[in-house]
Amino acid sequence: MIKDQDAGEKTADLRRRYGFNQGVVCKYKSGYDGREPSDA
Numbered sequence: 189m190i191k192d193q194d195a196g197e198k199t200a201d202l203r204r205r206y207g208f209n210q211g212v213v214c215k216y217k218s219g220y221d222g223r224e225p226s227d228a
Contacts, residue, residue, distance in 0.1 A: 189213070190220055 189202055199213055 190216060193217070 189206055189208075192202055193199060193213075199210070203209065203213060
């Protein structure tokens with residue numbers, strides 16, 4: 189999801205596709221921005 193947003197997809201489109209609300213998107217973005225899954 190974050191990579192899609194970094195690639196230029198709008199947050200509203202991501203929310204519709206994945207079924208998340210704005211708070212969830214912000215939480216993921218703030219917690220995992222710039223890291224790869226292997227870094228977590």
